[in-house]
Amino acid sequence: MPGIIPHPVYSKFPTANYDLMFLLRTEILILFFKIPEQQKAVIMIEKKSGPAGKKAVVIGASMAGLLAARVMADHFEQVIMLERDRFPEPGSNRKGVPQGKHTHVFLERGRQIMETYFPGLTSELTGKGAVWINDASNNVSWFHSGDFHKQGQSGISGIGVSRPTLETSVRLRVSALSNVMIMEKCRVLELIPADSNQRISGIRFFNSGKDAETTLMADLVVDASGRGSRSPAWMEKLGYQPPEVEKIKIDMGYTTCHFHRKPDHIPGRDGIVFLATPPEKRLGVILAQDRDRWVVTIGGYLGDHAPTDYPGFLQAVRDLPSPEIYHVIKDEVPLEHPVPYKFTANQRHHYEKLPDFPEGYLVLGDALCSFNPIYGQGMTVAAMEAGALDSCLENGLYGLAGRFFTKASKIIDLAWDSAVGNDLSYPEVKGSRTLMIRFLNWYIKKLHIAAHKDAAVSIAFLKVINMVAPPPSMMHPGIIWRILKHNFVPTIGSKA
Numbered sequence: 001m002p003g004i005i006p007h008p009v010y011s012k013f014p015t016a017n018y019d020l021m022f023l024l025r026t027e028i029l030i031l032f033f034k035i036p037e038q039q040k041a042v043i044m045i046e047k048k049s050g051p052a053g054k055k056a057v058v059i060g061a062s063m064a065g066l067l068a069a070r071v072m073a074d075h076f077e078q079v080i081m082l083e084r085d086r087f088p089e090p091g092s093n094r095k096g097v098p099q100g101k102h103t104h105v106f107l108e109r110g111r112q113i114m115e116t117y118f119p120g121l122t123s124e125l126t127g128k129g130a131v132w133i134n135d136a137s138n139n140v141s142w143f144h145s146g147d148f149h150k151q152g153q154s155g156i157s158g159i160g161v162s163r164p165t166l167e168t169s170v171r172l173r174v175s176a177l178s179n180v181m182i183m184e185k186c187r188v189l190e191l192i193p194a195d196s197n198q199r200i201s202g203i204r205f206f207n208s209g210k211d212a213e214t215t216l217m218a219d220l221v222v223d224a225s226g227r228g229s230r231s232p233a234w235m236e237k238l239g240y241q242p243p244e245v246e247k248i249k250i251d252m253g254y255t256t257c258h259f260h261r262k263p264d265h266i267p268g269r270d271g272i273v274f275l276a277t278p279p280e281k282r283l284g285v286i287l288a289q290d291r292d293r294w295v296v297t298i299g300g301y302l303g304d305h306a307p308t309d310y311p312g313f314l315q316a317v318r319d320l321p322s323p324e325i326y327h328v329i330k331d332e333v334p335l336e337h338p339v340p341y342k343f344t345a346n347q348r349h350h351y352e353k354l355p356d357f358p359e360g361y362l363v364l365g366d367a368l369c370s371f372n373p374i375y376g377q378g379m380t381v382a383a384m385e386a387g388a389l390d391s392c393l394e395n396g397l398y399g400l401a402g403r404f405f406t407k408a409s410k411i412i413d414l415a416w417d418s419a420v421g422n423d424l425s426y427p428e429v430k431g432s433r434t435l436m437i438r439f440l441n442w443y444i445k446k447l448h449i450a451a452h453k454d455a456a457v458s459i460a461f462l463k464v465i466n467m468v469a470p471p472p473s474m475m476h477p478g479i480i481w482r483i484l485k486h487n488f489v490p491t492i493g494s495k496a
């Protein structure tokens with residue numbers, strides 16, 4: 001029967017209980033699994049042109065690694081993910097992703113890409129209690145440059161989901177793929193070179209579950225081990241020049257606390273965001289999350305971090321330019337002590353500039369570039385990079401790194417330029433301020449002032465920060481006119 005495809009590797013998932021198999025319709029496979037949490041996932045796998053190789057290894061099973069593995073599953077016979085952590089109870093935090101305890105915003109572009117690779121993920125998440133944010137303007141209040149933006153119908157949706165819930169769902173989806181295996185408690189120690197170091201042919205890892213070191217050979221190794229990636233050191237050891245590292249120091253600190261969400265808390269709104277403008281260094285966010293919770297984060301630039309004792313944290317919330325978040329939490333009991341996180345610098349590794357890079361090896365996600373978290377770009381950029389990897393793999397493995405790093409650097413440029421450009425609006429942040437950056441920072445400030453009165457201007461900004469529209473769209477003549485009108489033509493401008 002043409003629709004039935006044998007899956008000899010099912011036996012490698014002892015915890016999985018597969019109760020219904022494959023329906024093949026044209027080129028789409030729809031697989032129904034009972035996966036370990038007894039949730040049903042629908043996984044649609046678009047058949048690709050054919051395997052780029054037999055075996056691939058991914059280092060790190062966080063968001064970038066999981067997305068890469070999902071894409072690679074279409075191009076390799078087998079994908080093995082190695083993660084040094086032990087996976088926690090579903091929806092719980094884990095050691096290797098300490099940022100999981102803090103506000104994580106999933107930008108609309110990232111959610112759309114995820115939905116392509118994991119159809120039905122959004123409804124699966126809302127089924128687990130995540131909050132569907134119908135409109136990022138109408139249902140979220142944005143405060144910038146002294147006032148709230150005017151709200152309107154933006155057409156940008158979103159999802160309020162905690163990082164652990166999101167990561168667990170994605171991990172279960174990936175582990176349910178027939179040709180992907182995720183191994184926990186396995187720390188990669190080094191790369192194994194071949195052909196006089198011209199190619200990476202595998203890795204050596206320590207399996208703390210078995211207390212043993214093992215070697216794993218592969219056609220492609222992908223480093224998704226995050227900001228602390230050892231790739232530069234591993235490459236240097238093999239005689240390669242390490243990549244140039246660009247750092248923009250911002251000394252950002254997050255302090256986060258969770259609360260129960262009650263129906264009478266800011267009805268109709270799923271979040272409030274206070275963005276910081278120089279000379280203010282503090283920003284604040286309240287966002288609806290799964291399990292009827294609010295996550296509240298106070299961020300502080302340049303060492304101005306919020307206290308981690310609860311009275312101090314509450315006072316920091318109270319000190320925000322407007323009292324909305326304070327009014328929500330002042331009489332509530334926090335669900336835990338406030339948790340801190342320090343993020344010293346935006347950090348970008350320019351692998352695309354290297355004259356030589358071994359075949360059979362790639363770096364992506366935060367290992368390539370990690371951004372000031374206040375812009376919420378990391379997971380979306382990782383999703384876009386996974387998309388780029390998907391298309392690069394269509395042309396096989398030879399020269400993959402050159403093709404991939406070129407595409408990835410263009411994706412990163414988009415996010416980096418806006419994040420770093422905005423960070424450079426603080427005179428204390430060290431970095432090169434081109435004429436363009438100075439002009440853009442001036443323009444964005446005027447944009448926010450206009451957005452206080454004009455929802456269309458606010459929505460243009462929200463589309464760009466959600467990465468569903470390119471930055472030049474904020475300079476559409478219609479938007480420029482509105483910005484001029486509200487900043488420089490007060491007699492014509494409305495006074496809403």
Ligand SMILES: Cc1cc2nc3c(=O)[nH]c(=O)nc-3n(C[C@H](O)[C@H](O)[C@H](O)COP(=O)(O)OP(=O)(O)OC[C@H]3O[C@@H](n4cnc5c(N)ncnc54)[C@H](O)[C@@H]3O)c2cc1C
Pocket residue numbers: 059060061062063064065082083084085095096097099102103104105106107186187188189224225226227254341343364365366367373374375376377378379380382
């Ligand atoms: C405070 C904070 C808030 C953030 N908020 C947002 C947000 O709102 N929205 C957003 O999109 N992004 C946000 N980010 C960024 C986001 O968390 C990352 O971009 C995202 O997790 C993708 O990172 P990654 O998978 O590349 O690396 P990571 O998430 O750091 O994961 C790396 C993984 O590799 C594993 N690992 C490391 N070394 C090894 C090894 N040698 N062998 C095996 N495994 C290894 C680690 O255990 C870990 O699981 C935030 C970051 C921070 C710090």
